[in-house]
Amino acid sequence: MPKRACYAQDYTGLKILHTLYDSCLKAEIDFLDDHYLLNLIVDEGCIKGAIFLDSHTGEIIQINAKAVVLATGGYGGIYHGYTTNSYGSTGDGIAVVLRAGGAVSDLEFVQFHPTALKRSSILMSESARGEGGYLVNSEGERFIDELKPRDEVARAIFRQEQEGKEVFLDVRHLGEEKLMHLLPQEVALCKLHEHIDPAKALIPIKPVAHYSMGGIEVNSSLEVQGIQGCFAVGECANAKVHGANRLGGNSLLEITSLGRFAGDHAHQYTRSASNKEANSTQRDKDQKAIEAIYAQACTLNFYEKQQALGKLMYEKVGIQRENTQLLQAMEEVRAMQEMKEQMGIADKSPIHNQNLIEYLEFSSALLLAPMIISSALARNESRGAHYKIGFEKQDDKHFAKHHIIQWKREI
Numbered sequence: 001m002p003k004r005a006c007y008a009q010d011y012t013g014l015k016i017l018h019t020l021y022d023s024c025l026k027a028e029i030d031f032l033d034d035h036y037l038l039n040l041i042v043d044e045g046c047i048k049g050a051i052f053l054d055s056h057t058g059e060i061i062q063i064n065a066k067a068v069v070l071a072t073g074g075y076g077g078i079y080h081g082y083t084t085n086s087y088g089s090t091g092d093g094i095a096v097v098l099r100a101g102g103a104v105s106d107l108e109f110v111q112f113h114p115t116a117l118k119r120s121s122i123l124m125s126e127s128a129r130g131e132g133g134y135l136v137n138s139e140g141e142r143f144i145d146e147l148k149p150r151d152e153v154a155r156a157i158f159r160q161e162q163e164g165k166e167v168f169l170d171v172r173h174l175g176e177e178k179l180m181h182l183l184p185q186e187v188a189l190c191k192l193h194e195h196i197d198p199a200k201a202l203i204p205i206k207p208v209a210h211y212s213m214g215g216i217e218v219n220s221s222l223e224v225q226g227i228q229g230c231f232a233v234g235e236c237a238n239a240k241v242h243g244a245n246r247l248g249g250n251s252l253l254e255i256t257s258l259g260r261f262a263g264d265h266a267h268q269y270t271r272s273a274s275n276k277e278a279n280s281t282q283r284d285k286d287q288k289a290i291e292a293i294y295a296q297a298c299t300l301n302f303y304e305k306q307q308a309l310g311k312l313m314y315e316k317v318g319i320q321r322e323n324t325q326l327l328q329a330m331e332e333v334r335a336m337q338e339m340k341e342q343m344g345i346a347d348k349s350p351i352h353n354q355n356l357i358e359y360l361e362f363s364s365a366l367l368l369a370p371m372i373i374s375s376a377l378a379r380n381e382s383r384g385a386h387y388k389i390g391f392e393k394q395d396d397k398h399f400a401k402h403h404i405i406q407w408k409r410e411i
């Protein structure tokens with residue numbers, strides 16, 4: 001099979017990041033580190049800027065802008081404990097767009113990667129199977145063609161687990177020299193996080209949430225539906241380039257190509273955008289909201305609920321869905337939303353408050369989880385990464401369509 005992607009060993013993303021960072025330094029681009037996006041400023045459907053929490057100072061900052069490009073990543077982190085994503089990937093940008101009156105779409109499409117380390121959920125790259133690694137169960141049997149699409153392999157592993165069998169990635173036959181040449185990062189991760197040497201031992205794995213195909217609804221210029229002058233790109237956006245099931249390698253392709261495209265369109269937009277500046281209404285609102293979080297009593301630990309939400313989403317809104325379980329999940333998430341008033345932050349320090357940031361991230365997760373569930377409930381078919389028991393076939397007649405969610409503006 002010809003290779004269809006470019007690699008820098010198994011460090012491709014890191015190399016892209018270094019190159020991009022060097023280019024930004026050369027172009028003297030300013031970075032505002034540790035500025036957490038709270039909300040967008042929108043006036044009569046047009047973007048006017050954004051509000052941030054500067055966690056170095058604890059101040060709420062308003063930045064006025066004629067155009068905004070969101071690149072805040074996906075929502076795999078909602079599957080807390082069962083995701084390759086950073087725990088901060090809770091779909092903040094998607095939640096922000098919803099609150100500002102914009103549209104989001106296709107949230108039911110969450111891709112599960114077949115091979116993450118069992119204990120830590122750290123990704124074991126596709127290249128391990130691409131280079132000839134096997135999947136075996138605790139009885140030593142291979143049970144699936146390892147090169148099948150991610151959803152099929154993930155489901156096959158899930159079924160083995162349901163039968164009470166453990167699943168392992170086996171790369172021992174590739175030999176130490178080849179492993180160190182082709183998969184140095186994977187070898188290092190196994191040693192560090194699982195305390196095993198893949199040249200000598202089986203690697204215990206599980207399938208976990210990896211990529212969000214759904215996201216902010218954008219048009220062909222990557223402008224957000226419902227908010228003029230606001231653009232979105234990368235995993236936070238649903239640019240419809242990945243369909244219902246992204247192919248490995250295509251996300252980096254998307255962000256490196258469409259990133260520039262979004263920038264060009266945002267720049268073009270600024271030329272005709274109105275010069276009318278935003279007032280401080282949104283800033284004042286966000287200031288009050290943050291003060292209310294500090295004042296809120298903390299009788300329930302939100303970190304426990306975050307873990308419970310991750311487990312619930314994995315078990316009931318995961319690799320295999322079923323309508324009764326989706327309805328149960330919806331009830332449980334609604335109950336968590338009601339409990340939110342009892343969850344506050346234990347750390348009241350005004351600066352560098354990670355507890356506050358994580359609370360805000362959990363709030364995004366709790367806002368988006370019911371939308372993932374309702375989108376999954378509404379799709380009574382199986383398509384790409386969305387697989388539903390009782391509706392195992394793709395149904396183009398009824399479901400060859402996108403699910404778009406947009407809140408009505410308050411009048």
Ligand SMILES: Cc1cc2nc3c(=O)[nH]c(=O)nc-3n(C[C@H](O)[C@H](O)[C@H](O)COP(=O)(O)OP(=O)(O)OC[C@H]3O[C@@H](n4cnc5c(N)ncnc54)[C@H](O)[C@@H]3O)c2cc1C
Nearest residue numbers: 035036037071072073084085092123234235249250251252
């Ligand atoms: C382990 C792993 C391996 C992968 N390997 C590959 C691969 O080999 N090939 C491939 O094509 N794809 C791969 N992917 C997918 C790909 O890496 C991601 O889809 C891609 O990095 C998304 O880029 P992004 O810029 O859209 O978002 P991200 O890289 O997630 O960046 C989003 C940024 O926004 C910031 N942010 C979020 N919310 C806020 C907020 N409220 N305020 C301020 N900042 C915020 C985050 O801190 C983060 O820095 C992999 C993903 C993972 C998790």
